[in-house]
Amino acid sequence: MRPDLKVVADLVGRDKRVLDLGCADGELLVNLHHQRGCDGLGVDVDPDQVVRAIARGVSIIELDIDDQLDEFSDQSFDVVVLSQTLQATRHPASLLRQMMRIAGAGVVSVPNFAWWRHRFGLLTTGRMPVSPALPLTWFDTPNIHLSSLTDLEALITTECGFTVDQRVLLDSAGSPTRVRGPYNLLAAGAAYLIKA
Amino acid sequence: MPTDCSTSIGQVETRHVVLFDEQNPLRLRSGAQLTRVEVAYETYGTLDADAGNAVFLCHALTGDAHAAGLQDSDDPKTLGWWDNLVGPGKPLDTDKLFVICPNLLGGCRGTTGPSSTNPDTGEAYGLDFPLLQMTDFVAVHRALMRHLGIERLLAAVGGSLGGMQVLQWATEAPEEVGHPLVIAASSRLTAQNIAFSAVARAAIMQDPGFAEGRYLAEGSSPEMGLSIARMMAHITYLSEQAMDEKFGRRFQQAESRGGFGVDFAVESYLAHQGVSFLGRFDALSYLYLTRAMDYFDPFADPKAVERLRAAGTHVLVISFDSDWRFSTAHSRRIVRILTDGRVPVSFREITSPWGHDSFLLELPDYHRTVRAFVEHAGDRIFPHAGRSSLSSGDGNWR
Incomplete structure (x- = not known):
């Protein structure tokens, strides 16, 4: 499993009912089921991914998380996961509110646009950053709402009124990393456990 | 196709x-x-x-x-x-x-x-x-x-x-x-679904040939009602776009004949659907099966x-x-x-x-x-299926 998905799985915990938004082919859900006894449902909008997930026996619902999350009832899950997806959605703030309506906890992982390599590349070349954390060029990327970690934390807490229960900083391979100093400069990404 | x-x-x-x-x-x-x-x-x-x-x-x-x-x-x-x-x-x-x-x-x-x-x-x-x-x-x-x-x-x-x-x-x-x-x-x-079925059933039951459901004994047949039911149902089976692509406003013949007979291609299609249905379907079955759906x-x-x-x-x-x-x-x-x-x-x-x-x-x-x-x-039957999947390892057929 991808190292960042393992971090997400650790934040989800055991024996939870999990909704994975933007679950792709369901790799995280398969792992959560086998390794952590979780019972999960995936959501994705890409037909190829949905068929791949179905072929693995993953429960998956094809819908658009930008405007169809009303299909899920209030507090019908324990945890909602949004792994490397928030930055590709149209309304991140309302999506966070939807997540916390559907479950009491949310796990969000994002790339950090303010990582020093991104800053350095932009400063020296004057071009939009391309890195292991942001592998696609600006015109190919699905990411339309990139943020720094500081920005995201402000959205979670100040704008939406939720709390950050845990933060795991990630290196450019998506593995957990210990950072000494300003993490908004030094971490390539992060995963958050959010509580209402 | x-x-x-x-x-x-x-x-x-x-x-x-x-x-x-x-x-x-x-x-x-x-x-x-x-x-x-x-x-x-x-x-x-x-x-x-x-x-x-x-x-x-x-x-x-x-x-x-x-x-x-x-x-x-x-x-x-x-x-x-x-x-x-x-x-x-x-x-x-x-x-x-x-x-x-x-x-x-x-x-x-x-x-x-x-x-x-x-x-x-x-x-x-x-x-x-x-x-x-x-x-x-x-x-x-x-x-x-x-x-x-x-x-x-x-x-x-x-x-x-x-x-x-x-x-x-x-x-x-x-x-x-x-x-x-x-x-x-x-x-x-929905009410609309039931309404469509209600009209279909009314067409059948109000056909004089229906004879209170005794048409087989009486030797009559509610053919008109059954074919109308089928024609109407068929409209609901196709989308507006599908009908447009299939028929548009084309005429069945090279030129319009006017009047109240079959003139547009879509009318001919529906008439055909209605008539060909008679040979293979029974009016009473239509009533009983649609009613089961309603409830x-x-x-x-x-x-x-x-x-x-x-x-x-x-x-x-x-x-x-x-x-x-x-x-x-x-x-x-x-x-x-x-x-x-x-x-x-x-x-x-x-x-x-x-x-x-x-x-x-x-x-x-x-x-x-x-x-x-x-x-x-059936991942036991389809050997290529089921790898790294939810059922692999737990030995069940899920």
């Missing part, structure tokens, strides 16, 4: 079996009994020694037991109604699976229905035939399954009314159904979802975006109820311009979804 017989399973035969008789009558949910129930069915492929590869097809309102293959190997017109889905190498692969398709109770294509002879009177039942519910269709399916030596299906598949039977079966006996595929179906008709509401039983959850049954729900007979909202309702009830469920809305009829068509995106679900269900 062109008829392709080269990939079909070849010559098939409809068989008949009496599943209920005087010693073992069929007790309907209403309390009424049927002392003789004969069922017409077809099977394709070979049942494994452990009877673990059986897939049950439930047909829609006007379908029959002949789902796949050719009834006459020289006549492509005798190809089964779901041949594009069922056959060697197809999504329901008859090289691996044993596929069963019966005509449903109350039908008119070989299974006992309201135009069958009432053993008590020696005449056709007519309106003396008891009203049917979805669970009664399923009771007969279950009896056929056992008759064939099968305890548990690998999957049950149905579109429209067929999907409703699959849903009923799954909520009633989820452990039997294995993997239910509920396609272009509904868990509860269908499986989730009114508070235990229905609980049973599905306890069995861990994974349900696949599919809708088509241009279907307005049973729109995606109908499927979403099923998905919402199952999700809230913590039942494993997958859902896809397939893009198709063809409306409700899409479930019968060979649409690659639709067919690959069915294939993925069924191959995972």
Whole structure:
């Protein structure tokens, strides 16, 4: 499993009912089921991914998380996961509110646009950053709402009124990393456990 | 779409079996009994020694037991109604699976229905035939399954009314159904759905030939009413776009003839649908089957979802975006109820311009979804399926 998905799985915990938004082919859900006894449902909008997930026996619902999350009832899950997806959605703030309506906890992982390599590349070349954390060029990327970690934390807490229960900083391979100093400069990404 | 017989399973035969008789009558949910129930069915492929590869097809309102293959190997017109889905190498692969398709109770294509002879009177039942519910269709399916030596299906598949039977079966006996595929179906008709059926039934019952349902004894026939019912229903099976693409405003002849006869191509098409229906369908069956749909509401039983959850049954729900007979909202309702009830469920809305009829068509995106679900269900039969999947390692068929 991808190292960042393992971090997400650790934040989800055991024996939870999990909704994975933007679950792709369901790799995280398969792992959560086998390794952590979780019972999960995936959501994705890409037909190829949905068929791949179905072929693995993953429960998956094809819908658009930008405007169809009303299909899920209030507090019908324990945890909602949004792994490397928030930055590709149209309304991140309302999506966070939807997540916390559907479950009491949310796990969000994002790339950090303010990582020093991104800053350095932009400063020296004057071009939009391309890195292991942001592998696609600006015109190919699905990411339309990139943020720094500081920005995201402000959205979670100040704008939406939720709390950050845990933060795991990630290196450019998506593995957990210990950072000494300003993490908004030094971490390539992060995963958050959010509580209402 | 062109008829392709080269990939079909070849010559098939409809068989008949009496599943209920005087010693073992069929007790309907209403309390009424049927002392003789004969069922017409077809099977394709070979049942494994452990009877673990059986897939049950439930047909829609006007379908029959002949789902796949050719009834006459020289006549492509005798190809089964779901041949594009069922056959060697197809999504329901008859090289691996044993596929069963019966005509449903109350039908008119070989299974006992309201135009069958009432053993008590020696005449056709007519309106003396008891009203049917979805669970009664399923009771007969279950009896056929056992008759064939099968305890548990690998999957049950149905579109429209067929999907409703699959849903009923799954909520009633989820452990039997294995993997239910509920396609272009509904868990509860809307007022508009019921209204369409009401008009169809009115057309039949107000035809003088209907003779209070005694038309077989009287030697009359509600042909006009039945063909009007079919014409109207057919409008609801196609999307506006599909009709536009098929017919537009073209005239049937080179030039418009005016008047009130058949002039537009779409009128000719509907007239043909209406007339060709008469040869293969019975007005009383139309009444009984549509009525069973009107009252269908499986989730009114508070235990229905609980049973599905306890069995861990994974349900696949599919809708088509241009279907307005049973729109995606109908499927979403099923998905919402199952999700809230913590039942494993997958859902896809397939893009198709063809409306409700899409479930019968060979649409690659639709067919690959069915294939993925069924191959995972039978990952012991399909060796390439199931790797790094939810069922690998736990040794169960999920």
